[in-house]
Amino acid sequence: MPNTEPGRAHDLDAGAPDAGTLPTADVADERDPADDVVLGASGAPTTRAERTVLADVVPPIALGPLDGRYRAAVAPLVDHLSEAALNRERVHVEVEWLIHLTSHHVVPGAPTLSSEEREYLRDVVRTFDAETVAELAETERVTVHDVKAVEYLLKSRLEAAPDLLGEDTVLPRVAELVHFACTSEDVNNLSYALMVQGAVRDVWLPAAWALVDELAAMAHEHADVPMLARTHGQPATPTTLGKELAVLAHRLRRQLRRIGSAEYLGKINGATGTYGAHLAAVPGADWVTVSRTFVEHLGLTWNPLTTQIESHDWQAELYADVARFNRVLHNLATDVWTYISLGYFAQVRGQGTVGSSTMPHKVNPIRFENAEANLEVSCALLDTLASTLVTSRLQRDLTDSTTQRNIGPAFGHSLLAIDNVRRGLAGLDADPAAMARDLDANWEVLGEAVQSAMRAAGIAGVAGMEQPYERLKELTRGRRITGEDLRTFVEGLGLPDDVAARLAAMTPATYTGAAADLVRRYLD
Known part of the structure; x- marks a missing residue:
């Protein structure tokens, strides 16, 4: 019977001895006894x-490659799309909301903050560091709620304000204006919008x-190189190398212009988007205007109609555009890879680098292959984000919370791919001689030019120009022709002298x- 023990491979040949047993005495053994390996002589592998x-290793070892071997290439995104960056933006939103409420006298009886007090609050954002991250983590172990931990952090800073600003400061009095009338999603949606906006505008777009x-620049340099x-x-x-690179540059630029004009929406309107708590607490305030001016003050576009969550449609639109850029860039990577394999590009590298671990002559196009893989991972994440974030059950569910924590990896893999393509392109030298050899071996591609000239001549009334396509098909399809073959064919067509000379x-x-x-x- 075939071995079906869990964890062991089934024998491909059902008639073979069980792989876990030694041959019995009646099985012929033609091996030289001197070749036998004594069982256990080399010891057992480690378990x-x-x-x-x-x-358990300290400092912690990264689980994923972006925080491991590729950290240097994606590190700028940490300042925008990490968990620490999210908490810093939450503190920023809470601080600005408090300043907004007091500066516009929205809540009766709330004191106006001095410029020193406003700067004290904003310094909480400016000085957000590793110690603050650790403090928040400790608080969240108690609250089991990330936004509540941020609220308590800011309140603790208000309580400590007299130590720096003196006993006359009003900051301890406004502690209950922290997170006033807010639901967590009021803070979160604004924080994510600011995070993504910063990551795109300050890191991803400049690199792209x-x-x-x-x-x-490569396209212009090689605009006249025939290929x-x-x-x-x-x-x-035939075309030119520069023109084909220009096509890809033009496509990529179009996507970048779309991404550069993206809107980043935000809202601050309470638990179900109705300003219920706001109006219950301060019915005389124009909360719609307060909300709009605050969101716009942050540099975002105000969304007037939402449920508890901002609808995330702007995110879906942006991620679809970034994914489309990725896919065009993937096309570039595969095309350049192919041009390298054809010999149209030579890869230039330092003598100390290794192309293949076993074949010394090789220089592998690893930059473009790495880019392909990372673009595919990025697109998978961006597609998931775009399709998932636009749906939330009724007025709110929590699927967006864990989903949005993958925005960083989505942009990280794209940024890593961009870095690899840039490095790959910088290591290429075009080989016009290789392209010229291919062109000279394929004279049949001029069949299109000849049959088009015959069509034009026939329309102009030149006799003998019938069936131009079919005649060139008979001459060129499935066979190689030489320049002499083509010139002989053209000479026998009876074309006007100037046309025949041009084709010849x-x-x-x-x-x-x-x-x-x-x-x-x-x-341009």
Whole structure:
């Protein structure tokens, strides 16, 4: 019977001896006894139980690659999209809400804060550091609620204000204006909007624009370098290397302009978006105006109609645009990888780097392969974010809470890919000679030019121009032709002298149409 013991592989050959038994005496053994390995002579492999528990190592070891081997490339995002950054933005929102309420005299009897008191509050945000993170974590162990921990942190700073500002400070008196009439999502939605806005504008977009500008510079540099095009993987009408790079740069720029014009929405309107607590506490205040001016004061777009949560539609729109940029960049990575494999690009590297662990001659296109993988991971996360965040049961459920904690990895993998593509492009040298060899080996691509000239001549009344496509198909399909073959064919067509001369002078390398001019005219 085949072995079906859990954890053990089934024998592929049901008639073979059980892999867990030694051959019996009646099984022929033709091995040289000298080749036998004494069981146990090399010792048993280590078991997991014998090893150091890496989860207990201090400082902690990262579970994922973004906080491990790729940390340097994505570190700027930590200031925007980490858990600590989220808590800092929460403190920022709570501080500004308190200042907003007191500065606009929204709550009767609340004192006006002095400039020193406002700066004291804003210093809580400015000095948010590792000690603050630890303090919040300790408080949250008691509250089991992250936003409540932030509220208590800020209240503790208000209580301590007299130590720095003197006993006359009014800050302890306004402690109950911290988180006034707010639900946690009032603070969270504004914090996430500010986090993502900062990450995109300060980190991701500058890196993406730098990549596209470098790609555009390459396109201009190689605008006149002729190259055999390939459609469906087959030789096709020639182009230039620069024009093909320009197509990708143009596509990427279009996506970046969309991303650059994204709106970041926010709301602060209470537990179900009705200003219920606000109006119950202070019915005379114009809470809609207070809400709008506060959200706009933060640099966000006010959303007037929400449930408990801001609807996250702006996030879905943004993540779809970033994912689309990723996919165009993925197209660039696969195209450049292919050009490298064709020999159109040579990879330049330092003598100390290793291409293959076993084949010394190789220089692998690892930057582009790494980029492909990270773009795919980023798109998977962005697609999930975009599809999940737009749905919330009735007035609120908590699925968005854990989902939004993956915004950082989504942008991190994209930023890492951008970094890899930039490094990869910087290590390339175009090889015009390799491209020229391919062009010279594919004269049949001029069949398109000849049959098009025949069509035009026929329309102009030149006799003998019938069935141009079919005649060129017979000449070129499924076979290689030489320049001489093509010139002989053209000479026998009876074309006007100027047309025949133009075609006779044409080569695959000169048959690039307006490719170079398109780069110079339309890729700014």
